[in-house]
Amino acid sequence: MKGPGPEEALLAQLDRSRLPRHVAIIMDGNGRWAQMRGLPRTYGHRAGVESLREVVRACVELGIKYLTVYAFSTENWKRPREEVNELMDLLVEYLYKEIEELAANNVNLHPIGRLQDLPPHAREALEMAVSRTRHNTGLVLNLALNYGGRSELVDAVRALARLVKEGMLSPEEIDESTVAAHLYTAGQPDPDLLIRPSGDFRISNFLLWQLSYTEFWLTPVMWPDFRRVHLLQALVDFQRRERRFGGLSRGEVSCCGTGS
Numbered sequence: 001m002k003g004p005g006p007e008e009a010l011l012a013q014l015d016r017s018r019l020p021r022h023v024a025i026i027m028d029g030n031g032r033w034a035q036m037r038g039l040p041r042t043y044g045h046r047a048g049v050e051s052l053r054e055v056v057r058a059c060v061e062l063g064i065k066y067l068t069v070y071a072f073s074t075e076n077w078k079r080p081r082e083e084v085n086e087l088m089d090l091l092v093e094y095l096y097k098e099i100e101e102l103a104a105n106n107v108n109l110h111p112i113g114r115l116q117d118l119p120p121h122a123r124e125a126l127e128m129a130v131s132r133t134r135h136n137t138g139l140v141l142n143l144a145l146n147y148g149g150r151s152e153l154v155d156a157v158r159a160l161a162r163l164v165k166e167g168m169l170s171p172e173e174i175d176e177s178t179v180a181a182h183l184y185t186a187g188q189p190d191p192d193l194l195i196r197p198s199g200d201f202r203i204s205n206f207l208l209w210q211l212s213y214t215e216f217w218l219t220p221v222m223w224p225d226f227r228r229v230h231l232l233q234a235l236v237d238f239q240r241r242e243r244r245f246g247g248l249s250r251g252e253v254s255c256c257g258t259g260s
Contacts, residue, residue, distance in 0.1 A: 006229050007228060007229050007232060010229065010232035010233060010235075010236050011232065013236050013239075014232065014235060014236055014239070015239055016062070016063070018239050019062060019063065019064055019235065019239075020064065020191075020192030020193040020235070020238055021064070021065050021066060021189050021192055022064075022065065022066035022067075022068070022188065022189050022190065022191045022192050022193075023059065023064055023066070023067050023068070023191065023192070023193050023194075023195065023231075023234075024067075024068040024069075024070075024191035024193070024194045024195070024206070024207060024210075024211070024214070025055065025067070025068070025069045025070065025194070025195045025196075025197075026070045026194070026195070026196045026197070026203070026204060026206055027048055027051070027052065027069055027070055027071065027197070027223045028070075028196065028197055028198040028200060028204075028222075028223055029044075029197050029198030029199075029221075029222030029223045029224070030044030030045045030047065030048045030222070030223055030224055031044050031045075032044070032198065032222060033047065033048075033222040033223070033224045033225065034047070034224075041083055042082075042083060042086040042090075044222075044224055045086065045087060045090055046090060047224035048223045048224045049090065049094055050224070051223055051224055051225075051226045051227065052069060052094075053098065054227055054228050055067070055069075055226070055228070055231055056102075056105075056107065056139070056141060057105070057228075058228045058231050058232075059139050059231075060105045060106075060107065060138060060139050062235075064139060065139065065140060066139070066140045066142065066188055066189065066191075067139060067140070067141050067142065068112075068142035068144060068185070068191060068207065069141070069142070069143060069144065070144045070147065070204070070206050071091070071143055071144055071145050071147075072087060072091070072113075072144070072145045072146055072147070073144075073146075073147055073148055073204065073205060073206075074113075074114065074146055074147065074148035074151050074205070075148065075205065077146075088118070088119050088121070088122045091122055091125065091145070092121055092122055092125040095125040095126065095128065095129045096125060096128075099128070099129050099132055099133075102129070102132075102133055102136075102141070103132050103133055103136065105138065105139070106136045106137060106138030106139070107133055107136055107138055107139045107140075107141050108133050108134070108136040108137070108138065108139070108140045108141065109126075109129045109130055109132075109133045109141050109143060110130070110140055110141065110142050110143070111126050111130065111142075111143045111144075111145055112142050112143070112144050112145070112147055112152075112184035112185065113144055113145045113146040113147030113148075113151075113152075113184065114146045114147075114148075114151060114155075115145060115146065117146050118145060118146055122145075126143075126145075140188065142184075142185065142188075144206070147184075147206075148205045149203075149205045149206055149207055149208030149209070150205060150208065152183055152184055152208070152209070153183075153208065153209060155182075155184075156179055156182040156183050159182045160174060160178065160179070160182055179209070180209070183209060183210070185207075185210060190210040190211070190212065190213070190214065191207065191210055191211060191214045192214065192215065192238070192243075193214065193215050193216075193217060193234060193235070193238045194206075194207075194211060194214045194215070194216050194217070195217050195219070195231070195234050196216065196217070196218045196219070197219050197220075197221050197222060197223045197226050197230075198220070198221075198222050198223060199218070199219070199220040200218075201218065213243070215238055215241055215243065217234040217237055217238065219233075219234075
């Protein structure tokens with residue numbers, strides 16, 4: 001008799017009551033995936049769309065509330081113009097192709113980044129998708145576009161400086177919660193889990209403020225090969241960890257006592 005497959009085995013280990021509220025993913029490795037196959041880099045980006053589709057569906061099924069994906073960074077403008085144009089066209093194509101499914105699955109699309117610098121056809125597609133999903137109450141899909149963690153912090157500081165200049169805020173009133181309220185992810189919990197495919201060991205200017213106590217899960221799997229089973233592996237591994245947020249582990253507390 002055939003036993004359960006990898007996905008079924010992982011699902012059996014998963015505690016649905018302890019899933020991360022917020023998962024962040026650096027969708028990396030598209031270009032290398034294509035080059036390893038002798039294909040133009042743009043083929044890798046197209047293949048990566050299927051991975052995003054599958055991960056979004058899985059998050060909806062599992063009831064994860066927030067998913068933030070790094071789609072296009074402020075540094076990606078340095079790439080060849082042809083590749084950048086292809087990425088923008090692919091974004092528009094994705095939004096128009098997926099909008100019906102996103103809406104039907106109660107997904108709320110929330111683009112983050114310096115969106116005003118995107119080309120007009122990309123902004124128009126984003127406005128359409130945001131409008132169509134604005135009142136959805138399920139998964140919040142943060143699509144990071146023309147996004148940089150440092151740029152996000154600069155924009156937050158500028159907003160706070162304007163409030164101080166206008167006399168609506170004093171410097172003494174600025175604390176962590178004030179800064180967080182002026183980030184692109186204002187009102188959302190920080191990511192519990194960051195997934196980084198492609199074998200790299202860096203955060204690439206992604207969610208610099210929000211990742212302070214996030215658990216990292218790294219895999220050599222390139223993003224175009226990333227599937228539901230890999231997400232389940234990350235979630236199972238996440239549930240095995242003890243998150244201390246700068247405090248002591250349960251073992252350290254029991255060993256050392258209360259300190260009295």
